[in-house]
Amino acid sequence: MQPETLNFFERVYKVAMQIPFGRVTSYGAIANYLGASRSARMVGYAMNGSVNKDVPAHRVVNRKGLLTGKQHFGGTNLMQQLLESEGVQVVDHQIQNFEKVYWDPAKHLDTEQT
């Protein structure tokens, strides 16, 4: 279990940082992994401060594979370029082969996270 000493945001950061290279996930997936499947919005909200951290927020998109948060990356196509740099094809803010690059933390990670 996660120690409540860490805020909801901190938990999101940890999971996001564990996203493998060239892979992406959805807010709901992270929220579900944290046991807060209803708090998907909170995940994105938390990412707001993750930009300045070691959290690859660009690997986190909504359930449609759309780069909804690209706006928060400076208002440019930075987020898209970052994903393409990792081998993720992105067209018009939308991830191609989303099912292939999709990565579910609850499915690949364990309950333990350092």
Next chain:
DNA sequence: CTCTTGACTGAGG
């Protein structure tokens, strides 16, 4: 304590 906001999701038209 109450109200507002938000990088979401699912259901309905």
Next chain:
DNA sequence: GCCTCAGCCAAGA
């Protein structure tokens, strides 16, 4: 298949 409405939940003022 696209658009709109409502629900959920945590943090900040």
